[in-house]
Amino acid sequence: MKDNYCVIMGGGIGSRFWPFSRESYPKQFLDFFGTGRSLLQMTFDRFAKIIPVENIFIVTNEQYATLIHEQLPELSVSQILLEPARRNTAPCIAYAAYHIRACNPNANIVVAPSDHLILKEDVFLKDVSKGLEFVKQNRALVTMGIKPSRPETGYGYIQSSGVMADDFTKVKTFTEKPNLDLAKVFYESGEFYWNSGLFLWNVNTILEAFEKYLPDIATRFDMGKDKFNTDEEVDFIKENFAYCLNISIDYGIMEKADNVFMLCVDFGWADLGTWGSLFDIARKDDQNNASLKSRALLYESSGNVVALDDPGKLAVIQGLHDYIVAEADNVLLICKKEDEQRIKQFVADAQMKFGKEYN
Numbered sequence: 001m002k003d004n005y006c007v008i009m010g011g012g013i014g015s016r017f018w019p020f021s022r023e024s025y026p027k028q029f030l031d032f033f034g035t036g037r038s039l040l041q042m043t044f045d046r047f048a049k050i051i052p053v054e055n056i057f058i059v060t061n062e063q064y065a066t067l068i069h070e071q072l073p074e075l076s077v078s079q080i081l082l083e084p085a086r087r088n089t090a091p092c093i094a095y096a097a098y099h100i101r102a103c104n105p106n107a108n109i110v111v112a113p114s115d116h117l118i119l120k121e122d123v124f125l126k127d128v129s130k131g132l133e134f135v136k137q138n139r140a141l142v143t144m145g146i147k148p149s150r151p152e153t154g155y156g157y158i159q160s161s162g163v164m165a166d167d168f169t170k171v172k173t174f175t176e177k178p179n180l181d182l183a184k185v186f187y188e189s190g191e192f193y194w195n196s197g198l199f200l201w202n203v204n205t206i207l208e209a210f211e212k213y214l215p216d217i218a219t220r221f222d223m224g225k226d227k228f229n230t231d232e233e234v235d236f237i238k239e240n241f242a243y244c245l246n247i248s249i250d251y252g253i254m255e256k257a258d259n260v261f262m263l264c265v266d267f268g269w270a271d272l273g274t275w276g277s278l279f280d281i282a283r284k285d286d287q288n289n290a291s292l293k294s295r296a297l298l299y300e301s302s303g304n305v306v307a308l309d310d311p312g313k314l315a316v317i318q319g320l321h322d323y324i325v326a327e328a329d330n331v332l333l334i335c336k337k338e339d340e341q342r343i344k345q346f347v348a349d350a351q352m353k354f355g356k357e358y359n
Contacts (some may be wrong), residue, residue: 019331119268145193156195
């Protein structure tokens with residue numbers, strides 16, 4: 001167990017959850033379910049049941065350092081790895097891997113986003129433990145695949161090859177966020193699984209992959225490999241991180257590598273990346289409307305999700321079907337659920353026309 005580590009990626013802005021999620025206070029720090037714990041805290045709580053707390057690291061943008069300390073006071077300063085710039089998941093994972101290797105060159109690592117919901121936690125923890133044992137014994141890059149319930153353009157897809165190693169299947173192809181027509185083909189084929197964004201590997205295996213597939217990133221970090229886990233690490237990162245390629249781990253490594261395996265899982269997974277994903281799991285009324293911690297009266301309306309950040313405010317809605325109605329701070333959003341992928345553009349337009357206070 002001492003060789004098992006967890007990296008939680010918590011630096012995203014979560015713009016598709018606007019206006020609740022803002023650049024200054026993004027979704028991973030929000031308590032969407034009224035449990036008293038944010039998405040980040042729930043993720044930490046989950047992994048702390050099988051990973052030593054001292055082996056859990058958060059990688060986040062430096063502007064969220066204070067929020068991380070407030071929400072996870074049990075972590076030491078050295079467990080919060082601060083990125084001076086946003087450079088997507090590949091540099092984030094490389095940073096964590098180099099830091100962890102300096103702590104333990106035998107480390108087996110699970111990498112997880114900070115904003116996922118897991119409904120069957122006991123099954124999830126067994127699957128993570130199984131994956132950590134597999135990557136300890138095998139030079140493999142492991143991802144967890146979710147059987148799709150619909151054609152979805154917001155997730156990456158993994159194609160199974162049918163070649164098995166224990167309970168793990170060799171991955172044939174790895175496709176990042178297809179268009180709708182391709183997503184329908186994937187869904188109907190039965191060979192494709194959603195990429196959960198959960199990865200497992202030994203620290204040496206993933207760093208070998210960086211050297212082979214993303215040598216620009218590996219070379220830059222190699223320049224300071226003796227500085228990791230020392231007082232010089234922060235200065236090195238500030239000077240070099242911004243020069244890393246802005247690329248996801250999916251595009252940079254997983255689509256190219258020949259040693260990718262998938263564990264097909266069923267632990268009640270939801271990627272809380274959009275209002276639609278939150279609607280899918282929320283409690284609904286007789287007309288399929290979901291009111292999230294909000295007071296709402298809905299007439300001749302169905303399939304809507306309503307979210308207000310003021311518990312004393314009442315929403316009265318008549319004649320709306322399949323809409324998102326969300327109000328937070330200085331923004332009211334009314335948007336068709338089917339068009340929620342446009343929210344990023346709405347945010348950009350609002351910021352450009354009216355100023356950064358709407359970001």
